Amino acid sequence: MTLGRMKTIKSIWEQLKTRQEQTADRRIAELLADGARAAGFSVRHGELLFDFSKTNIDAGAMSLLSGLVDAVDLDARRDAMFSGAAINETEGRAVLHTALRNLDASVVVDGRDVMPDVRATHARIQAFVRDVRSGKIQGQGGAYTDIVNIGIGGSDLGPAMVCLALAPYADGPRCHFVSNIDGAHIADTLRGLNPETTMVIVASKTFTTVETMTNAETALAWMATKVSTPAGQFAAVSTSADKTAAFGIDAARVFGFEDWVGGRYSVWGPIGLSVMLAVGPENFDAFLAGGADMDAHFRQAAPARNLPVLLALVGLWHHQVCGYPTRAVLPYDQRLSRLPAYLQQLEMESNGKRVAMDGSDLETASGPVVWGEPGTNGQHAFYQLIHQGTGVVPCEFIVAREGHEPNLAHQHLLLLSNCLAQSEALMRGRSLAEATAIMARKGLTGAELDRQARHRVFPGNRPSTTLAIPKLTPFTLGQIIALYEHRVFVEGVVLGINSYDQWGVELGKELALALQPILEGREDAAAKDASTRQLVDYLTAVPS
Numbered sequence: 001m002t003l004g005r006m007k008t009i010k011s012i013w014e015q016l017k018t019r020q021e022q023t024a025d026r027r028i029a030e031l032l033a034d035g036a037r038a039a040g041f042s043v044r045h046g047e048l049l050f051d052f053s054k055t056n057i058d059a060g061a062m063s064l065l066s067g068l069v070d071a072v073d074l075d076a077r078r079d080a081m082f083s084g085a086a087i088n089e090t091e092g093r094a095v096l097h098t099a100l101r102n103l104d105a106s107v108v109v110d111g112r113d114v115m116p117d118v119r120a121t122h123a124r125i126q127a128f129v130r131d132v133r134s135g136k137i138q139g140q141g142g143a144y145t146d147i148v149n150i151g152i153g154g155s156d157l158g159p160a161m162v163c164l165a166l167a168p169y170a171d172g173p174r175c176h177f178v179s180n181i182d183g184a185h186i187a188d189t190l191r192g193l194n195p196e197t198t199m200v201i202v203a204s205k206t207f208t209t210v211e212t213m214t215n216a217e218t219a220l221a222w223m224a225t226k227v228s229t230p231a232g233q234f235a236a237v238s239t240s241a242d243k244t245a246a247f248g249i250d251a252a253r254v255f256g257f258e259d260w261v262g263g264r265y266s267v268w269g270p271i272g273l274s275v276m277l278a279v280g281p282e283n284f285d286a287f288l289a290g291g292a293d294m295d296a297h298f299r300q301a302a303p304a305r306n307l308p309v310l311l312a313l314v315g316l317w318h319h320q321v322c323g324y325p326t327r328a329v330l331p332y333d334q335r336l337s338r339l340p341a342y343l344q345q346l347e348m349e350s351n352g353k354r355v356a357m358d359g360s361d362l363e364t365a366s367g368p369v370v371w372g373e374p375g376t377n378g379q380h381a382f383y384q385l386i387h388q389g390t391g392v393v394p395c396e397f398i399v400a401r402e403g404h405e406p407n408l409a410h411q412h413l414l415l416l417s418n419c420l421a422q423s424e425a426l427m428r429g430r431s432l433a434e435a436t437a438i439m440a441r442k443g444l445t446g447a448e449l450d451r452q453a454r455h456r457v458f459p460g461n462r463p464s465t466t467l468a469i470p471k472l473t474p475f476t477l478g479q480i481i482a483l484y485e486h487r488v489f490v491e492g493v494v495l496g497i498n499s500y501d502q503w504g505v506e507l508g509k510e511l512a513l514a515l516q517p518i519l520e521g522r523e524d525a526a527a528k529d530a531s532t533r534q535l536v537d538y539l540t541a542v543p544s
Contacts, residue, residue: 057317151237163177195226328386397419
């Protein structure tokens with residue numbers, strides 16, 4: 001990046017900070033007094049509606065934020081990603097999860113069109129899934145009734161989230177997910193399943209991930225209690241053909257993917273095997289089509305009408321400019337209950353960095369803490385802090401116009417009313433005068449009236465966005481996930497970081513390997529710090 005461009009970017013950040021300071025006390029409700037505000041600060045794509053009018057972003061702030069996009073040359077970076085350039089510069093890799101959902105494309109990486117292999121793998125998986133779902137491929141005890149997916153990180157969070165989200169479309173074997181090295185996870189999952197009618201999918205690109213392979217060995221031993229050829233009821237998502245063969249898995253049941261697909265972006269390909277088994281190839285293809293639709297929108301729409309760009313700019317305003325340290329993702333859909341955890345990994349592993357692409361220290365904050373739970377459960381848990389706590393938490397609501405239970409339409413209306421009420425309450429708040437009037441009507445007077453009223457004041461002016469969808473279907477779910485993927489990309493480009501490596505997970509893994517022989521008693525802990533030695537002594541002590 002040229003010195004001139006760096007100066008321009010720094011100047012825009014400074015102008016944004018100044019504008020935020022000048023408008024910090026302005027009420028969002030005042031902005032919405034303008035009847036054109038809602039339409040002007042929202043955008044539609046197909047049947048999706050993204051409304052960010054309940055934020056303190058005005059036209060001037062949006063102009064500056066858009067200037068950041070221009071200054072970093074987002075278009076060129078985006079085109080480089082889709083074309084197969086090695087934009088993951090620290091690892092020298094392309095970033096092409098988008099290719100997994102756009103099977104008609106032609107993408108050249110290192111002089112070779114990678115799409116024929118992508119299409120061939122997709123066809124293999126479809127054929128395998130159809131044979132399993134039809135009963136042509138069976139376990140020792142007959143047709144498969146259950147699938148256990150063993151993975152961790154993106155090899156677990158993606159398919160687990162999608163399977164739950166698409167439960168109304170699930171007409172195949174029941175899917176279960178194991179990720180934690182804690183033996184309780186696999187023990188509780190396998191309890192009650194029949195080994196003879198259970199298939200285990202081991203999802204590990206290298207087939208060396210400690211947590212995944214430990215759980216895989218446990219599952220193999222469990223399978224062997226009833227099945228004469230236990231590895232015969234395993235499948236693998238891995239690129240390590242020699243290791244899967246050594247484990248005993250038939251090569252016809254091994255599905256690999258390229259190193260240009262990052263784990264947290266991998267649900268669109270072979271990692272989605274469990275999803276396809278649950279909902280079928282046609283619904284899985286609809287899921288891919290939703291992602292491809294958002295890809296096309298991201299590439300073609302002008303920045304001012306571009307959903308991923310706008311979602312990213314709102315996030316940058318709230319975190320980097322306003323300084324709000326977290327963002328809450330609040331889906332008002334029980335089947336999206338795993339989406340906050342999925343987005344937590346997607347955003348925090350991607351943009352949780354401290355240095356720019358050139359290795360220099362960042363001059364702005366990196367990604368925020370992402371968290372959340374589905375509504376209305378959260379309303380009876382942490383919304384108290386969101387409404388009346390001393391900090392501000394920008395909220396991102398997601399809600400569907402229509403549910404999947406027509407016989408429970410009255411409950412869906414209650415869900416909708418709660419979602420809309422929460423964003424309105426965050427914006428409006430309740431003044432001391434309003435609270436005083438309420439308590440006075442209850443008969444309170446004097447000092448007690450004032451005391452009780454103050455407990456009922458809501459500061460309001462707390463920002464939120466709402467993504468409204470027509471219905472949670474495979475297609476709309478694909479749109480949502482791709483939307484957030486591209487949001488992460490845009491924020492990363494603006495911040496000047498590499499969103500596609502994750503070196504921060506390495507150190508803990510290395511230290512864990514060194515600690516294992518200490519905990520087993522094969523080595524002493526003399527080289528460790530005093531705190532770690534104390535904990536080792538406690539955890540290895542023989543119970544009295």
